[in-house]
Amino acid sequence: MLSVKVDPEDSVALHDQVAAELRKAIANGEAARGERLPPARDLAAVLNVNANTVLRALRILRDEGLLEFRRGRGITVSGSPDSGAVVARARELIDFARGHGYRREELARLIESLP
16 A cells, blocks of 8 residues: 555645645655556545545546546556656646636647747
């Protein structure tokens, strides 16, 4: 089982703590690419949090490209911390560009035009 810990007294939301701990486990090689993670219910029981909290954290990491959800196969590590960081930054850029009136397609054209 992964050595993931959360602090309910911390000001950081529990799902963000779980996501951060799982990112750290992937970065440290505790959870390697291709490895299956324990079911969300099992992680939730070990962490003493609601399963929905763990599922929210897992979805964040899936969106960052670190995890892959497969029906019948569970959740596997699919990316590296570096790839997850790039995806997270790209999402930040998209949000920033939207805040300044750019649509996703316009942003893509802008990026493609850069040397």
